[in-house]
Amino acid sequence: MGNFGIARERIRWLTGIVCFILVLFGFRLIDIQAVQAQTYAQRASNEMSRTSIMPAPRGAITDIHGFEFARSVSALNVVVDQTLVKDPDKAAQIAAPILSMSIADVKNQITGTRRWYMVARNVTPARWNALNAAFAKYNQSLPREQMSKRIFGFFAERGYIREYPSGKAVASLVGFVRQSGVGASGIESSMNSIITGTDGKYMYANGYGAQIPGSQQELITAKTGTSVRLTIDRDVQWVASQAILAAVKKSHALSGTVIVMDPKTGAILAHATAPTFDPNNTENVSLAAMRNPSVQDVYEPGSTGKVITLAAGIEEKKISPSTVFTVPYSLRVSNALFKDHEKHQTERLTTTGILAISSNTGAIQVGAKLSNNVLYDYLRKFGIGSNTGSGLAGESNGSLPEVSSWSGTTAPTVAFGQGYSVTAMQATSVFATIANNGIRVSPTVIAGTSDASGNFTPSAPREKVRAVSAETATKLRLMMESVVTANGTAPEAAIAGYRV
CATH class of the missing domain: 3.40.710.10 (DD-peptidase/beta-lactamase superfamily)
Structure with a gap:
């Protein structure tokens, strides 16, 4: 066989190998597009979408005329997909001062394999925007060879914070809510089971560790909690709260309680104690100060x-x-x-x-x-x-x-x-x-x-x-x-x- 014959034989072998490979690709393509199309579509959907909790607001607590003693105000909760954070050290350094947290705490919360983890609750929109801007600035500063270290995986979920417009005047009566969202004292505690709403759930598209705007799809509707109307009259309550504070101060007493009651109906029109606390800021308040002496002592x-x-x-x-x-x-x-x-x-x-x-x-x-x-x-x-x-x-x-x-x-x-x-x-x-x-x-x-x-x-x-x-x-x-x-x-x- 001459050189020409040898070359022709090699071409036939190469052609056969190529045809065999093409046949394999064909079978694989049929398998992907027809046999396992639904499986791969679901897998792609899972990779591109996330589900998240849609918090429900607590019901309001009002006086007899509807004035709000306690209400839920929209806020943001910062959460993280830990699997998307490739450089937790740098991410923690950037996020900690903006979220008023220690670098160690932030790093601990963003390191791991959990797809959803709470980093910070009740963050203002301004802080969330500052966090996004800081991450974007850092990502843009990275050279091309370090693009893998870009910071992704942080999300903002809607949440609620509790606000108490009357402050100290109704603290022992209304109580307050813990950071977890559970009533800790007062009406917030005794009526917690009905004031608490039912959280919903939504799905959104995920692109490079960020939620794609407009992609939200509600899966379960969040239900607002039941509101509680008290027998308290705000004006009478304010007078009573000022009176008991003055009386305790004047007599150098350790504490005092005043209760105004309608004898015919049993309705409590005012209920105030001293000393009291600010339900809007309970960080440094002792457990003793949160007690309601009128019914607990x-x-x-x-x-x-x-x-x-x-x-x-x-x-x-x-x-x-x-x-x-x-x-x-x-x-x-x-x-x-x-x-x-x-x-x-x-x-x-x-x-x-x-x-x-x-x-x-x-x-x-x-x-x-x-x-x-x-x-x-x-x-x-x-x-x-x-x-x-x-x-x-x-x-x-x-x-x-x-x-x-x-x-x-x-x-x-x-x-x-x-x-x-x-x-x-x-x-x-x-x-x-x-x-x-x-x-x-x-x-x-x-x-x-x-x-x-x-x-x-x-x-x-x-x-x-x-x-x-x-x-x-x-x-x-x-x-x-x-x-x-x-x-x-x-x-x-x-x-x-x-x-x-």
Whole structure:
């Protein structure tokens, strides 16, 4: 075979090899475009698209007239696809000062294999734009051989921050929300399950580690949380908050609480405590400052508890406002010596007089006319030892020992308001019961709720309990006025032109 034959043979072999390769490519093309077309299309779609959470805003908390005490305001959350960050050291150096974070924290959050990770919450649009601009400037400065180090993978997702327009004036009542979005105290906590919205989900096109504008496709619609309308009147609340702050400061007290209640409906019109905190800035606030003392702290009612003892005595017709007692400074009962708060000679006092000077020994004598069971039952009728159901977070029941456990000194102790404990809300309810002609209406701060469309659902009517008759309540109101007379224990509480 000559050289020409050898060359022709080689051409045939090369042609055969090329044809064989083309046939293989053909089969592969058919496999890709026909057999596995859907699989590869889905894979390409997955590479080019991302799904993300669409946060839902919390419902608002308003006063009785609709003024917002708490509302959700749009903000941005910065998230990262860690697999797209090729130079975490440089990315952290750029992002940290803009996000007000340490370089170490940022690097830790952007390093790894997670496709979605939260870097910073509640970032303003200005900061997000500054971050994008800084990354773009750095990327443009890289020479061509270092293009692989360009910074991609940071995204902004819509979020919400909580805003409290009335600030400190409603802090203990409304509470605040943690950075995680969960209510931490107040109404934000007690009603968290309905105020919290339901997050949605959306899909977007991803190009080189950045969201392509206009590519969002909603998968699950976010649902706004339920709004809560309180019984609070903003104007009354503001006056109450200023008054309690001034009173605590003037008296050098550790704390104070003021509650304004409508006796007929149980609606709390104002609820303020001091000291307080700013719910818009809780970073350095102690847990103690976030407590709501009106329902979480308990104390022995003392003199205010005598009202229940006298109400029971009058209702049971054991005494009247004019019944006269011999009232000594000290009185021994069951080998225990009880005393009045100020030393005095033995006096002849009416029941009204006993209340006016808040005599312990006088109240003990009134209580002695009642059996333990009867006195206990009246305490329960006035709500002692029971949660008021006010709607406030962490409310205590107070304490009232079972009558079966009473000793010989329990009844006289209970008669003048010791030996059991109440919250400020329970104490308020006691006096509201007297003001409401003897009917106790359980207090509440919740007027109702509104869905995202604004449809309002009022709260269920409050529980009503007849504690004493209207006649007894009327007598008690007149007797209580004696406390602010010149001979009473609180003449400074008298207000000209008003019955107190």
